[in-house]
Amino acid sequence: METKPLNVIAEELINRLAGPLIKVGNVPAVAAVRDGLIATIPLIIIGSLFLLTSMLGQNNTFSELAILPALSPYSSKFVVFFSMTMNFIALYAALAIGLIYARNLNIDVIGAALLALASFFLFNFNSVEAGLDSRMFSATGLFTAIVSSLLSVKCYSIFIKRKITIRMPEGVPPNVINAFVALIPYFLILSAFWFIRSILDFNFSSTINEALIPILNASDSIIVFTIIKFITLLLWAIGMHGDNMMSPLVSPMTYRWVAENAQAVSQGVPLNQLPHIWTTVVERISMWPASVWSVLALMWFSRLKQAKTLAIIATPAAIFTIVEPVIFGLPLVLNPFLIIPFVLSGTISSLITYTAFSLEWINRVFVELPWATPPFISGYIATGGDWMALVLIVVNFLLGLIIYYPFWKAYERSQLAENNLS
Incomplete structure (x- = not known):
């Protein structure tokens, strides 16, 4: 009964958000820009x-x-x-x-x-x-x-x-x-x-x-960054690949920004004062430690056998930010108990992450790394060896645990009751 309203909401969101984004991503010119920059x-x-x-x-x-x-x-x-x-x-x-x-x-x-x-x-x-x-x-x-x-x-x-x-x-x-x-x-x-x-x-x-x-300077802002991350997580939550959906819109900017940061470093600009904050590395040290790693930790200590088994299987991939096994396997997608903390934790952690960089507490990113690099490695290397990037990842992870915990306990009780009835 509880999943039916979510299905209705998901269908409407897909029609309003994912549908147009898929069409835009399939336009030959847009696809060429996306794939050309990836090359x-x-x-x-x-x-x-x-x-x-x-x-x-x-x-x-x-x-x-x-x-x-x-x-x-x-x-x-x-x-x-x-x-x-x-x-x-x-x-x-x-x-x-x-x-x-x-x-x-x-x-x-x-x-x-x-x-x-x-x-x-x-x-x-x-x-x-x-x-x-x-x-x-x-x-x-x-x-x-x-x-x-x-x-x-x-x-x-x-x-x-x-x-x-x-x-x-x-x-x-x-x-x-x-x-x-x-x-x-x-x-x-x-x-x-x-x-x-x-x-x-x-x-x-x-x-x-x-x-x-x-337009570019205005886009690299805490408001735009947080909104884009919210939409990305929302797309994931309704079963779409949020990163791929948003990539044609943001990748031309993020690739330029990390290159401009690297150029500024070569000219002697202090690492915490580089011109741009938003990069792909910043995205990954903000979202996944909060929205996936935290629920994965709860799964390890869960009374649900299927959750603990999935945690064992999914953890190696999740370390390398391959999050699909958790998102689609638990699932987080259209889960009436977990969809809210999934979107909320990743959005709030994105807000906190951008704020930390904007206050110059952490060196800004000037190194691009493969997307599957674990965040605790990419965050440290890409900021020039700033240990505060590791602290930020821990903060995001703990934030996710706090947000997920009551929702996870409710989900766990629901699943145990359902298993007992069956």
Whole structure:
């Protein structure tokens, strides 16, 4: 009787929230941006780790002396590696987004990827004297890369599908055909971009950044962060993959923010004063210790045999933030006893986490790590070895225990009574 109202609410939430988000995520352009940015994650991770290694060999980083003095002679060389990865992330993104968007549109992926790259260069061309604005190759130019890639590849698709191309006779090798087919679209599209940028002197990059930077800065706020985490948890609670649902909306911002933080670190900005708080690492040290690890701890000491068995099975995965076994196995999904503490604990812990970073109690994140890295490892490493990140995880975990406890006891009594009746 109690689950029926929840099913009605869930169905309405799916229609209102999940349905539109799924449609947005399946739009070819949105999917290309999401998957293209995901493709750059290895470069972001490796580059930020090299930056962290460089800092270990520098004086006055975490102490008056270098943590690893043996690395000091090579510290600047590690920064070179960081520069060739993180400082060119927009360039890599332009290529990846163009390629994936072309695949989504079912056109020649190589030709489209090269066109996206050439368009990105033209967008960032200043003048004959000044040449390319290489600053835009870093995270600063990430949204320029997105716009230039999507626009150029979409135009390319229109030309191809309307057959505004050079037609080759039968028997010509496919690679030769693709080269000549691309000739007219390349010429017209790149010429149009060149004319707008050079002849009309319209600066694509500065216009895009001037329009988006105020929005980005406003988005990295405690209110937006907490609301997004609430919606993410709510989607999980009704059976949807909340992270995947929200990823197309937030990943372009979080990847840029962690890259900008890393760039600020390389310029000597104090770790607790980096420009951005919201990153994927911050999300994971806030939500899952409170909303999943805490209920998992209660399951270990539960009188319910099935809960204790599931805890044994699910704990190794949960440590690596693979939370599906608990969410769908217990389940937390549409559970009339546990859905409220699940959403509430993760939302409040997100609020507390953002507050702690904004008050500069903890070093801000400048290292990107694989999503499955345990939070107590990612939180410590990504903040440059700040032990306060571990304290914050413990606080979030204990908060989750306090919120879950009365709900869990009610759920446990209900299940024991049901088992006795059966």
